Amino acid sequence: MAGGWFETVAEAQRRAQKRLPPSVYSALLAGAEKGVTYRDNMSAFDEIGFAPLTAGMSGKRDLSTTFLGQEISLPVIISPTGVQAVHPDGEVAVARAAAARGTAMGLSSFASKPVEDVIAANPKTFYQLYWIGSRDDMLRRLDRARQAGALAIILTLDWSFSYGRDWGSPHIPEKLTFREAMRFAPEALRRPGWLWSFARTGHIPDLTAPNMAAADGTVPTFFGAYGEWMNTAPPSWDDVRWLVEQWEGPLLLKGVYRVDEARRAADAGVAAISVSNHGGNNLDGTPASIRALPAIVDAVGDQLEVVIDGGIRRGSDVVKAVALGARAVMIGRAYLWGLAANGQAGVENVLDVLRGGIDSTLLALGHSSIHDLSREDVLLPPDFVRALGTGDR
Template sequence: MSTIERIRRARVARLLDHEDLQRAAARALPRGIREYVAGGSEDEVTLARNAQAFRDVAFRPRMATWVPEPELATTVLGTRVDLPVLTAPCGGLRLVHPDGDLGFAKAAAGAGTVHVASSAAGFTLEDIASVEGPKWFQLYRFSSHETMEHLMRRAQDAGYSALVATVDTAVSGYRVRDFKNGFSYSMRVNARNAVKLAPQLLRKPAWLARYVLDGLPFEIPNTARITADGKPMVLTEMTKGGAGSHSPTWTDIDWLRANWRGPLVVKGLLTVEDARRAVDAGADAVIVSNHGGRQLDGAPATLTVLPRIVDSVGDRAEVLLDSGIRRGSDVVKALSLGAKAVLAGRLPTWGLAAGGTAGVERSLELLRTEMIRTMRLLGCHSVAELDRSWLDEDTLPSAIKEVETP
């Protein structure tokens, strides 16, 4: 391990929870990037609701029980994971830190879990795949089936075991903070925006130095080289609001199912109807997600809608959840309400900003230790035992209570 890596690890080891990580990230990042990560859409009602839903639910512990070593391992789509927390697909990570998506993939592998690589990653999907460990590939809807087919073929050749279709981004959510900060992760560095962003960037000389040494990466390499007529950046066309949906429609899902060999995951569902439709179309798993409150503001908290979805499709597909995970105890609550595993987006991103790969490792380690402590205090030996009996019924919102306890 290099000396720099050792110093980074020692520094992040002093950060005791994700609030510390977020504070360290805030110190490291220029405002535009910090708020790009932290922000939600419009009034950020859903962003706040996500985390609040976890806070509102109380545990129902079984005291006087000694649990020496709670078991956190489970499987997702047949892959064993030591930690039921996957690293979520996040675009723009290389702007946060040069380790970017590779840092996510390395830390996920180190924690014994899956990294879901974003099609808007800062590294090529082949570079990310070269990091050992299980990986899934997340796909948006691009301007043509040829483009998507090309990406899918590359992902399949590179060894991604599952394809994740994100369906909650028909258009981009209105993330006002990004507009106010003059920031977009798909923007190009040019004289005009360099002048506009300069005051923010110059305030963070360490970030700026790293970014310059990394070669000013503003490209999204997975989509930059692939159009048939040699046009760069399909994703830029998409984010500028092209004619079609930015995420797969149901027709595309059928097409993806027919063309992807292996498990298909549909990410971004919030209702029983859509979950049933995805599973009927051949999805092997669904991710209950509102994109971390970054898309439709006013969407429900994912924890609230989870039990109904588990109730309706849980016997035919695996149900995962993201949006609002802030503690290991949140993971335990989601699993108690039927999620097979969760994904975390912002937490490992704060870790990445605070200390590169070492910071992401710290984030996953914090989630692991928090889960273990929670389960020991609950008196629960294994994630396989988690169900609603570990939660205080009186604190469950009515939307959850409606679903009969199995």
């Protein structure tokens, strides 16, 4: 393995930081404003304890489960993330890695690779949409996803971009012109391994959004597509219900955080929800996703599937989420660090790290299956749970 094996996601992050130009690395760290939610997403997991056994543990453990009708080998799914300029193969490498490890791929509509190429690499692909443009625009994107073979839709609503970041935001150009290339050159030259990985392909980092192509085939830049999103009115619950009806397949609504809205999502007919604050890149001051999970599971867990994203760095984090009622978790930064560190093999490495952590935690808890987990396996401190949207404060 050219990049070398790493044993933790933290080591993948360290290697990604060494390999990536500083502005590219800082883009992966981006959390809104002060970063309160970004930090709480991770630290909240540290507050949860376990109740392990001493003897009588199971000699074999089954980590497999299903999500949106698809069998997956472990309760970890690739969350959709935008333009993946950390590696030339981008989303295709991630899709191959997920397929090799038996799990599903979430593909962003802002991805740098076409949906057709990604689904060819991993047939278990869920295609992600933002609400951008008119209903006709949404129908055209749905049709392309359907024709490509997407198995489900992820509708992302948990993103209200904040311009203010206390540590500063990296400069990301609209297009990589000669002037911008010269501006970026000092950074890139300090990271020759990253620069060479693109140079040997004959292509510069792609800042377009091929899956956001207009009706006439015109492909916008990432920021062109982003600008259209900024100028589109946010969808209503009627719009969500309409999209469910148009897709006629499983739809995951990403970004549900309140109990009352979880109930509305169930009423709208979605098949699943993700308890998410967009990795801390949404409204800063929102509690960690894991804090909101139990109340939402209690409210709608018998009506739809619930997953969670935000702050997952270890297999034990996955076990904590599943014990609190999540069907699975979605990971974002963790696999991007693996991709930056060692391409497809790095993403496989991250999934193996999580698998190993899940397995060893199940062993210590005395369970033979991920489905045996319950809240009896974890210790929650007083006032850990945040039941938002219940009328209680």
